[in-house]
Amino acid sequence: MLSWFFNPWMLMGGLAVASPILIHLLNKRRFKIVEWAAMDFLFDAEKKNKRRVQIENMILLLLRCLAMLLIALMLARPFLPSNVIGAFSQTRQLERIIVIDDSLSQRVLVDSIPAMQKTKESVKDLLRGFASSNESEDWVSVWLTSDPSQRLIDYKPLTESTLPEILQVVEQIDCSDQVADYSASLGELDRYLQGQREDVGRAVYIYSDLRDRDWRPLANQDAEAAPRNVAKRIGENSVGTFVVDTGGEQDQNLAITGIRPDGLLVSDKSVSFLVDVTNFGKQTVNEISVLFQVNDAQAEYESIGVLGPGKTETLVFNYFFNRPAPNDLLNQNLQRKSRVRNFRIRAEIDRQSLGEDLKQDQLIEDSSRFYAARILEGIPVLLVDGDPSAISERSETHYLQSLNVPGTGLSMTDVTVSELETVSLADFQIIFLCNVDEASPDRIKELTKWVEDGGSLVFMPGNRVRATTFNDAFHRSGDGLSPLKLDRMAGDPTMSRWVNFEPDPQVHPSLRVILESDASSLGKIDVFSWWTSILDENLIGKTVSVPLRLTDKDNSPAMVDRTLGNGRVIVFTIPGDGDWTMWPSSPTYAPVMIDLIDYLLGQSKEASxxxxxxxxxxxxxxxxxxxxxxxxxxxxxxxxxxxxxxxxxxxxxxxxxxxxxxxxxxxxxxxxxxxxxxxxxxxxxxxxYDPQESRLDRLAPTEQEDFFSGKNLQLISGEELASQSVSGSNTEIWLQILMILFGVLVTEQLLAYWWGRKR
CATH class of the missing domain: 2.60.40.1930 (Macroglobulin (MG2) domain)
Known part of the structure; x- marks a missing residue:
């Protein structure tokens, strides 16, 4: 019977029933008997009224004791279970809410049967037991952890006539490829329970394989939103919550957790791909063979001799991407348009290499991984010449065009400033503005969006640039594309005096190769003229870096690198031709420019x-x-x-x-x-797949007991579920007790007043 109280320990307050009795007895002892002459007459009167007064006092004492008992009973919060209410009422509504974990890990075999199949059989057996007749007041809802906002079955009557349709829906449930989000699904259920009518009972059945990662709180998650705490609240707001264990103890698993290229994806070169293989189990696995395949080409194989528990091994596969034949229509279209070919790359653990011990890899689906390789048929670079010349050597883009040779992977297009207005920016990944100081407002806006989406823009201002025009178009008081505000041209036009480059100690990726081969090489470059500039020093180290400076008295920036959205902006303070410096004709220029393009291309690659x-x-x-x-x-x-x-x-x-x-x-x-x-x-x-889904570790037994113990909350197996009985709603009766208490107190006061006057 103690199970009929929410606060049974408050029943101890019933001992206070002794207080009215003690008060009554103490009041009798405080009177002192004094005999006097008229007492004989009083004795006669007392004999006539004594029995009536005793009955009245006893009734008042009983009412006071009853009041104390009612107070204790009310504080204990008693309720009537639905089976008791059912004896007096025809209505016993109960919504049975079934939450099913349909994540990838439900495909793990448990006793040679997929966990999801065992889950569905358990759910169907449960529903058959509830749908005993067409008179049932039970309703059923089915939720999936992969999509808690869309209920598979939403508050449907559970009767013999509706059972076949419900069972068919359950049978069609399949594992999704996504991670189970217990915080979202249980949180949604918690909000649902708190917003429903109290006269309908709700029993909750959570089918889970008890994977450790599913029940742990997310990073920076509020403790109240953690799955374990939400489950406890669900138990408090339901007539019964059962966490049904559908998993097995086997947690050994191998997975391909990553594929990535090591270098640029360009035709006519061999590209290395790094494939990560992880052992998520607690046992060492020997002789793991991994296949690597590009489109329908013949697969290549590499092996791992020993892979310890919790360890990751990286295998290297090399593939040469041929350029299409010159007469290939597809190639002609690619050269004219996107210049990109798509390749489907797949890496997979060869399960035959595991022999008969397939238990080493419990989850098959994560043994494969995919990579979409976008192979460039030449890196599309746009050169905008702000001072074109009929003499090639005098062109602003002459030295950059000289990089457009076989082996660099570059595919350059040269246009004038006016042609920039109509060219499709989407066809290019890098744009050089050489001696350009203006563009239309619409084109500048489109350039900005292009950079923010991952494009890379390089400024090389020369003697045709007007500082005011450049700043109005591209700097815009710090809100434009250029992080530098041009000030004035400095240096010696007669080339009798010069300054040199001074690389930053934090070597920029575009300068690393040349400085590693000869640390003093850039310091020997003579610069005769340059643009002085103004740079907001507060941006350095945040969105801006200065990889290269000049050795003039102001230590002026020679190269500035800025992050803008997903793209980058590079600003040189010297032009791309040889009018102001000997650098374009030096042996260091080409390697630096090629490494700069590689760096920018790496920054602008879209996530495939x-x-x-x-x-x-x-x-x-x-x-x-x-x-x-x-x-x-x-x-x-x-x-x-x-x-x-x-x-x-x-x-x-x-x-x-x-x-x-x-x-x-x-x-x-x-x-x-x-x-x-x-x-x-x-x-x-x-x-x-999210690599975290490959972790099959289960909650430790002690944690299972701690996580799933609470009011109306318990952890059971699918076999034990059949023995559990939950029906109807539990109805609290403290309000009725309060009303009775009020009546008792009022009655006691009225009787005491009435009888006192008569005495």
């Missing part, structure tokens, strides 16, 4: 690999492409989306963005665009 569930967002240049794009997923299903402005208020923006959400399958996603000239281009993405 995402985690399952991530959003795919891709900018579209509406001057070259239609505003619609089509995404084909790994199951060959297609969905279309319309490009939208990044800034909702700028509906006329040329650079817009197309977005696709819910990448819920592992594999390759092919995003296709339609060009205005009728051609198509595609961008390939690879979606992979």
């Amino acid at each position: 690999t995402i985690l399952l569930g991530d959003t795919i967002s891709q900018p579209i240049d509406l001057s070259a492409f239609a505003n619609r794009a089509t995404l084909r997923d790994p199951a060959e299903e297609s969905v279309e989306a319309v490009a939208k402005p990044v800034d909702a208020e700028d509906s006329d923006a040329i650079i817009q963005e197309v977005t696709f959400e819910n990448t819920g399958r592992a594999g390759f996603y092919d995003l296709k665009f339609q060009r205005h000239d009728g051609g198509t281009e595609s961008t390939l993405y690879a979606s992979n």
